[in-house]
Amino acid sequence: MLNSRLKALPDYPFPRMRALLGEISPGDPDGLNMSVGEPQHAIPDFVADILDRERATYHKYPPVAGTPDWQQAVAGWLERRFEIASGTIGADHLVPLSGSREGLFAIGMVTIDRRKNGQMPAVLMPNPFYQPYAGAAIAAGAEPVYVNAEAKDGFLPDYEALPKELLERTALCFICSPANPQGSLASLDYLKKAILLARKYDFVLVGDECYSEIYDSEVPAGILQACVELAKEGKGDADNPFHNVVCFNSLSKRSNLAGLRSAFMAGDPVIAAECRRLRNYGGSPLPLPVYAASAAAWRDEEHVIENRALYRRKFDLAEKYLSGRFGFIRPPGGFCLWLDVGDGEEATKALWREAGIKVLPGAYLAREGQNGVNPGVPYIRLVLVHGEELLEPTLAKIATIL
Ligand SMILES: Cc1ncc(COP(=O)(O)O)c(C=O)c1O
Numbered sequence: 001m002l003n004s005r006l007k008a009l010p011d012y013p014f015p016r017m018r019a020l021l022g023e024i025s026p027g028d029p030d031g032l033n034m035s036v037g038e039p040q041h042a043i044p045d046f047v048a049d050i051l052d053r054e055r056a057t058y059h060k061y062p063p064v065a066g067t068p069d070w071q072q073a074v075a076g077w078l079e080r081r082f083e084i085a086s087g088t089i090g091a092d093h094l095v096p097l098s099g100s101r102e103g104l105f106a107i108g109m110v111t112i113d114r115r116k117n118g119q120m121p122a123v124l125m126p127n128p129f130y131q132p133y134a135g136a137a138i139a140a141g142a143e144p145v146y147v148n149a150e151a152k153d154g155f156l157p158d159y160e161a162l163p164k165e166l167l168e169r170t171a172l173c174f175i176c177s178p179a180n181p182q183g184s185l186a187s188l189d190y191l192k193k194a195i196l197l198a199r200k201y202d203f204v205l206v207g208d209e210c211y212s213e214i215y216d217s218e219v220p221a222g223i224l225q226a227c228v229e230l231a232k233e234g235k236g237d238a239d240n241p242f243h244n245v246v247c248f249n250s251l252s253k254r255s256n257l258a259g260l261r262s263a264f265m266a267g268d269p270v271i272a273a274e275c276r277r278l279r280n281y282g283g284s285p286l287p288l289p290v291y292a293a294s295a296a297a298w299r300d301e302e303h304v305i306e307n308r309a310l311y312r313r314k315f316d317l318a319e320k321y322l323s324g325r326f327g328f329i330r331p332p333g334g335f336c337l338w339l340d341v342g343d344g345e346e347a348t349k350a351l352w353r354e355a356g357i358k359v360l361p362g363a364y365l366a367r368e369g370q371n372g373v374n375p376g377v378p379y380i381r382l383v384l385v386h387g388e389e390l391l392e393p394t395l396a397k398i399a400t401i402l
Contacts, residue, residue, distance in 0.1 A: 008138045012131060013364035020345060020361065021352050031356020032394045034382040037180070037335065039256040041310055041387075044303040047257065047293045054289035062285040065276055066096040066264075070286075073295035074264050081212075082225035089224075092269040093242065095276055096291070098284045100210050100250040100263035101132050103275070104174075106283075107246070107265070108136030110274050111204040112171045121171035126157040128181055128366035128376045130208060133174045142171060148369040151327065151340075155184035160197055170203040178211040178220055181365055181381040182338045183331020185218060191226035196235065198244045204271060207247040210263070211334040213254040213304050214311050220333050223247045224267060242267040253335070254304055255297045262286055262294040311335055314384040314391055321395040326402065337382040338362065341402055344380045351380075355397045 010016070017035060065071070068091075075089040097103035112121050123137035127146035137144035145166065147157035159173060175194055177186035186194075191207070198205035207223030224247050231241035246267030252258040265275060279285070286294065297303075315330055318337055322328045327340035341347040344361035351357040362379025369375060382398070384391060 003139075005138055005141060009135060010364075013360055016364050017348065017358070017360055020348060021358075024349060024353050026352055026356030027354040028356035031352075031358070032386060032390055033358040034384075034386075034394070035358045035360045037253070037383045037385060038258050039253060039307075039335070039385050041256045041307055041385075043256050043260075044297060044300065046296055046300070047255070047260070050293040050296055051289045054292045057288035060288055062288045062291060064096075064279045064283060064285050065091060066094060066286075067288070067291045067295070070096065070291040070295045073298040074266070077298040078222075078224060078266055082222040082228070084224060084228050088228065088241070089266065093266050093272055095265040095272050095279070096286050097248070097250075097263040097265060098286060099252065099258075099261040100208070100248040100265075102284075103248055103263065103265045104130070104132045104206070104208060105136050105139070106275070106278070107204070107206060108140035108142065108172060110271065110278055112137070112140035112142045114141070116169045116171045116203075119169040122166055122169050124157070124159055124162070124170055124173040124203075126174065126176060126179065127369050128362060128379075129174065130176055130180050131365070133208075134367070136172070144367075145170075146367045146369050148371070148373075148375050149179065149182065149184070150375050155179055155182035155338075156186060156190060159194060167197070167201040167203075170201055172204050172206065173198060174206045174208060175223065176208040177223075178215065178331070178333025180211065180334060181336045181362070181379075183211075183329075183334040183336055185215075185220050185332045188221040188226050188229060191221055191223050192230055195223070195226055195230060195245055199236070203244070204268075205245045207245070209247050210250040211253055212249060214308060214335055215333040216312060216315065216330065218332050227267075240268065240270075242269070244268060246271055251294060251297050254307070256307065257297065260290060260293070262290055262297075310388075311384065314388060317388060317392050317395055318384060321392075321399045325399070335384045337384065339380050339382065339402075340378050341380055342378055344377060347380050347402060351398060351401055354401050355394075357394060357398060357401075 071091045121142040125133040126149040250263035360381045362376030366376030
């Protein structure tokens with residue numbers, strides 16, 4: 001009765017964490033939940049105003065491809081942010097998404113055929129990774145291949161080192177930069193090499209960039225930016241600089257609007273057209289007031305600059321309490337801490353038992369890699385989404401308990 005392929009997907013990390021904590025009562029009922037990457041900073045005021053102003057349009061079925069206003073806002077943002085010539089990105093390159101998670105899942109359906117070069121298709125992803133990548137692979141009948149991204153690798157997967165036979169049957173590959181959970185940044189050079197690899201072996205390369213606006217000192221490069229640079233160097237198709245490549249971005253982290261469910265995919269117009277075609281069958285377009293509010297959010301940078309400053313202050317606090325311990329690295333991007341505590345499950349239980357602090361065991365965000373080892377086992381992931389007033393005492397407790 002049920003699709004047996006889906007049995008290969010373990011339960012999602014959050015129910016697994018709740019099961020782990022099971023009967024243990026929290027040391028403090030008011031402890032902090034540092035497991036869910038849901039920003040607690042204020043939403044931009046203008047977003048609520050626009051949603052209210054546009055409320056009469058909720059009766060309308062909204063367009064799958066987005067409104068012209070939304071398309072112009074997103075294209076303009078991508079071009080400004082990633083130094084792409086104005087007019088390069090248009091409606092053909094864009095797909096609106098109700099949050100990037102659903103798009104990252106559905107991209108498997110769009111890009112994975114039954115066979116790749118006569119073999120079982122493979123989907124490459126970093127390990128640890130954002131869990132929907134595995135969902136995309138498994139639901140589409142492909143083999144997920146978990147490519148370790150450990151401290152010794154600069155927390156980035158080395159796709160170029162994979163065997164030719166595997167690359168030949170690769171249909172889809174994910175890069176997450178800034179990475180969840182480690183916060184590592186893929187350089188422009190890394191991205192360019194990955195793009196050339198994708199084109200050589202004809203697979204689709206996804207850049208998951210939903211943390212691109214939360215960074216410390218180095219501005220994260222974008223995968224579409226790398227495509228344009230390659231085109232300038234004469235490497236690639238001048239008519240379609242984004243050949244084989246798409247990026248995903250979202251207002252969830254950039255603008256503290258996780259509940260608005262507003263994101264997009266952008267890139268190769270051939271892939272984007274197929275995504276939009278499929279979304280007519282099974283996608284959920286954004287309501288018209290959400291398109292309007294989202295367009296305004298993509299056009300405004302002031303709230304994003306403030307947001308970034310808040311995160312920097314919180315990483316200062318994390319550094320104060322955790323520097324020099326648990327392999328602490330001040331991540332160049334994102335809002336997670338990835339701490340090597342020896343045994344992530346034991347540390348998760350201890351923090352809950354002693355202080356009611358919820359974190360995620362790193363093992364739940366990773367799988368056994370090709371070497372048979374789950375690289376997440378020694379780690380916990382903490383997200384710095386709360387205000388400094390809640391965060392500082394909690395970080396102090398974490399340092400003591402661990
Ligand atoms: C790496 C990564 N990509 C994508 C998403 C999805 O975000 P949303 O669906 O809110 O756009 C998340 C959310 O936590 C994430 O961590």
